[in-house]
Amino acid sequence: MNSLKPMRFIGAIFFTAILGMVLAVGFAAPAFAQDAPDVGPTPPLVLKPMESHIGNITGHAAAAKSDYRRYCAGCHGDLGDANGENAVWLDPKPRDFTSATFKCRSTLTGTLPTDEDLYNTIQRGITNSNMPIWNTFTRQQRADLVAYIKIFSPRWDKEKAGDPIKVPAEPPVTIDSIAHGKLLFTKLECWKCHGPAGKGDGPSSGTLTDSKDNPIRPYNFALGKDDSRFKCGSTNQDIYKIFMTGVDGTPMPSFADVIQPNDAWDLVHFLRTLQINRHGKENEILSAAHGVIPPYVDKNPAPAAAPAPAPADNKSPGGGQ
């Protein structure tokens, strides 16, 4: 009799345990039934009646709610704070809309981009990142999404977008404009990050971080062929805007205060020659000159074959490399 008692005791424990498990699974079951996305926790987000204006299209934030949750929130987060569930796996990180700092702008550094700037970014995607080309959306859908991302930062309530910079008509490419562009590339020390041949391997390239302290690489001009893109476009006009307005949130500064408009075009022409595998007028003119960029003869002595620091520093040994 006595020996049976422990058995009964153990049996009771088993019974209780199994009963507990059954109950637990039973109660927990509803928690698994979260297939529909709208059952999840509602973010404490006010859907402000933001608008966007692209040409004759008016975008409305409210209309983009489901598109944002379906296509954008996975990376950019329900709250637009770049904390979507995929964000940890991404490099570079998705844009944080709560800071309203945007890479691709036609406006000066520190200002809000225009609606067209944001619309164009959605349309073209961002090369070398996980932001795809959203060409499956209608124009209206894209305009609505532009309006939607404005709900995440109070800056859009108070500030207007910056004025787009003026881009003068592009002068013809000549070997002189390329030579002058090369001088500017040296003088303005673009090579410190982008490297003497534009391969993204300059002396500072290994230490660069974005505004959130994540490592970031400078653009490698030598990669890519005829279809090569930059983060913010692929035309000569786009290159002009990229270095004049800067890529906000990254180490790439604005040069709008330090480069004259026509000089800027010369720099564009030289940058195109760094894309050695691209077929374009710049490389054609360079080939016609037997691939040699002559020294630019205007105000400064000939730039050395290997880029040196600013002319005033020519005396210092080592040349900063």
Place this chain on the structure above:
Amino acid sequence: MRTKNILLTLLTLLVCSSLMFAGTISGKVTYTGTPAKQKPIDMGKEPSCAKQHATPVTNETVVTGPSNSLENVVVYVSSGASDDGQVPSQAVTYEQKGCQYLPHILPMHVNQELKIVNADQTSHNIHPLAKVNREWNKSQPPGTPPISEKYDKPEFISVKCNVHPWMHGYFAVLNTNHYDVSKGGGDFKLPNLPPGKYTITAWHEDYGTQTADITITGTETKEQNFTFKAKAY
């Protein structure tokens, strides 16, 4: 007539009293514990800057002086000051020299003009990583004119140059003109405080903030010291 004169005298006295009976808060900032050793900076990649320093400079996250004094602590009136909104007309200047920021921490009033100067023979990019204010990033090659900017919200803004990763400083944008940055012996002084209750905040870039409540009753100097706990790493 007589009463009028007396009234006028009293009024003048009242107006002047705020200037005459101005108190001062002063003190020392010190640390306890062992601060992290500051690393020497290798400016080898920028010879024009390296040659400006006879001995290699160290980074300036924690700068200490004799008898445990702590430098580069911003001490300011965080509430109770009567000069909110009085923007000084003269600009403050932030200089890039020898690939360092001078001063390391630049205090300024909200909306005060800020001038940024490049005294070096190399290009710098000035990249203040503002979170509350607008974030911008500008290139400043040698010989170009000063950059003029201002910030419209109070914030401690970390400033860096992406080309020279060792360059690091701060803008302390404050809602008051009553501020000081602790120097050599950790000393600071906040003069010209009219009678009233004040909250004083001491801010250090690595060790955080401390506050103290102080009442000024007349012409007096009140002592207020701050002690920060050093981080060993």
